[in-house]
Each structure stands twice: as C-alpha cells, then as structure tokens.
Amino acid sequence: MALEIQRLFNVSGRVSVVTGGSRGIGRMIAEGFVSNGMKTYITARKADACDQAAEELNQIGSGKCISLPADLSTAVGRNKFVDDLASREDKLDVLVNNAGAAWGAPFEEYPDEAYDKVMDINVKAIFTLTRDLMPLLRNRSSQRQPSRVINIGSIDGLRVSQMDNFAYGASKAAVHFLTKNLALRFGPKGVTVNAIAPGAFESHMMRGTLAKYQGKIEAENPLGRIGCIEDMAGLALFLVSDASKYMTGQVIALDGGRHIGMAVD
Template sequence: MKIADLFSVAGKVVVITGGSRGIGEMIARAYVENGAKVYITARNAAVCDGLAAELSKSGECISIPADLSKMDEIERFATALEARESKIDVLFNNAGASWGAPFDSFPESGWDKIVDLNVKSLFFFTQRLVKLLEAAGSVDDFARVINIGSIDGMHVSNIETYSYAASKAAVLHLTKMMAKNLASRHIAVNAIAPGYFPSKMTAAIPEEWAAASVAATPMKRIGNPADMAGVALYLGSKASGFVCGSVIAVDGGYATTV
C-alpha cells in the first residue's frame, strides 16, 4: 500500500472538542488541510467561529460552540451534529482545563471543575456520539476515538495540579477500558499524552519551570504543531489500523526518561 493511502484522512468526518485553540487547533488545522470535514466545538463561540472561518479557506470546518461540562450542552451539540451527519469517522476528545494550588489550600471547586470536564464530560460525550461512530466503523476500517491525555497522567509533575494530574491519569486508563469494550463495535480507542506544547494552559506555567523541563527533555525543545499533526493524522488513518488501547506520549522523551 502506498504511503498516501495509509495516512490519508481525505473525506473523513472528524469532531474535535476544545478545537478552537492550542492542541485542538493544531489537530483541526492538520485534518482540514488534508481533506477531512472537521467540526470543532469550544465554549467561546467567537473564537470557535473565527477559527472555523479561517480554516474553511483551505478546506471544510464547521463550528458548533458548546460548553461540554454541561450534560444539556452535550445533548445540544449531538443533536445539531446529527442534523448534519449520519456518521463520524474520528472523534478527538481534547477539551480540558487545569487548576494549580498548594496541597493545604487546594479548593473543592478546583477539583470538581477539572475532574468533571476532563473525565466525566469526555465519557458522556463519547457515549452520546457512539452511534455515529458505530455507523462509520467496519471490520476493515474502524472508527476512531482519540482521547487527549497528558504526560502528567504518566509521571509526577513538579507543579501542584492535583486534580489535573489525577484526571489525566483517569483519561489514560479510561481509554484502555473504552478500547476493550468498543472494539466489538468497530471503534478503536487510543490516547495521545502530550508534553509541553504552546497553549493557553501551558502559558500559565512558571518560566523557570518551563525552562527546566526543556533542559530535562532529551530532544531539548517544546512541541510544535507539526509534532501534534503527525501523531493525530496517524491515529485517524489506516496507518494505525491495528492500534487499539494505546497511549502515545508526544513529549520529546521527557516523561519516560526523567
């Protein structure tokens, strides 16, 4: 098989949560520019609509803003999507947030908000869209669910982001549980565990810690859009046809060597 056929995502219908900025934007841009029909969703309607308009200059990108931390918003998004599509080939669960505070003063609100969005919403959003995924999958070409975790779910961070780290560890294990149980429905579930990529979330990291993490990374740099695009396209294409329940760290070697 030719490499163009192995890695092609042309014609696929793709949904990306948290798709208006950061890693979500990197993934959306990669899929739109390679011929997929992409739906992005995020809480900030203006930003979401703006990116969709920009990306539509080079392909097809539709914005359906929603606050996926709320069950009724998950339902509203799904209903709007079902009015447009009869199947989904690839779902990226990327929406997430973080919260940092010292152990002794870490608030309940900083726990509930992060765990609910990063774990609960991911599960119920996928549950709500599973019929559309099932409609796309076949024995020869499974539909894909790709959960965006974090290396903070694989190693112990120096930053006190307790609920975030716990939530991302949960996402990585949940990925394996979903993979085991959805494969019979021709849906392959995998996860990406990003390291340090430029985003609104990582912008809050203290400069000295960011510099130290780069210094400790074997590849001595942070991630860039091409790094994320490559693994995202791989997991949504025939090239990953026998990959199921895997977690791919995209971090320059940081989490597995420090």
C-alpha cells in the same frame, strides 16, 4: 495491497469532531485534519473564538471546518451539540476529546470545587460525549474499517508532576485508563480508542508555565525543545489513518521523551 503512502495515510473525506478545537492542541489537530481534506467540526465554549478559528482554518488545505460552539461540561450543552451534529451527519469517523481544564493550588488549600471541576471536564465529559456520539461512530464502521476516538491525556497522568496540579494529574491518569476500557468494549463494534499524552506544547493552558520556565523545560527535555504543530498533527493524522487501524487501547507519550526522565548530557 495499498501500501503507497498516499493511500495508507489518506484521510480525505472523513468526518471528525475536535473538542476544544479553537486553540492550543485542539486547533493543531484540527488544522492537520483540514489541511488533509477532512470535514472537521470544532467546538468550544466561546462562540466568537470558535467561529474565528473555523474561518481561519477554512483558508487552508482541501478540507472544511465547521464551528459548533457548545459547553460540553453541561448536559444541556452536550445534548444540544449532539443533536446539532446528528442533524448534519449520519456518520462520524473521528472523535477527538481534547477539551480540558487545570487548576493549581497548594495541597492544604486545594478547593473542593476546583477538584470537582477538573474531574468533570477532563474525565466525565469525555465519557458522556463518547457515549452520546457512539451511535454515529458505530454507523457503517467495522473492525476492518473502524471509526476512531482519540482522547487527549497528559504525561502528568504517566508520572508525578512537580507542579501543584493534584486534580489534573489524577484526571489524566483516569483518561488513560478510560481509553483502555473503551478500547476493549468497542473494538468488537468497529471503534478504536487511543490516547495521546502530550508534554509541553504551546497552548493556553501552558501559557503561564512557559512564560516562566520554557528555558528550563527545554533544557531538561531529551530532545531539547517543546512540541510543535507538526508533532501533534502528525500523530493525530497517523491515529486516524489506515496505517493505525490495528491499534487500539494505546496511550502514546508525545513529549520528546520527558516522561522517561531528564536529558543526560
């Protein structure tokens, strides 16, 4: 029985894709993977940023990071990415659907095109990329040794935010439900599907909010802080390790308890 921590949490040699991996939460996850010996493909729309992130991540750990820039919000960009990946790999162990978008505006002024953009990037792109990469995920996987899909949701999909982010919250609730749907469909085929629902973390998307409200956010959080790279990378590593291979269809809040309520002194 392989209960030694070095074996139970060993992910070395596994092949992963992290979308939106050049910055923010995606980069945190990619860094955790590369630091622990995984071969990790990162993708982002901006080629320069993607290439630079891969170069920096290759300076750490025993894994390898490869940049494959792509605009996954379009069918053309997604198809090219899938073809490029399939020309390099015949098996994918891990897919992290992290790329996303947000839009804030008052209810009466919320643009139709903004709502469509957020839903397309946050929900439709996850569905289509997972669908198109499923042959690689299913190749040589089994219920005993499954491939893994991690979808990045949000606590704004678990509770109603005070911000005017109508499409974002709805899109993340949809991501959580899609996670459960895919988990039931692909568990029998050797693929687990789980979601991480982050609270406040240092990221490009949160930059403006944290600049104005970080003190308030931390004061209201039961653990008194925002999330850090160890929090995000640690949970992602658990979800791709043998320690979690009997877990699927779960939406895990990673927010210091904030989705439950505000800190009680």
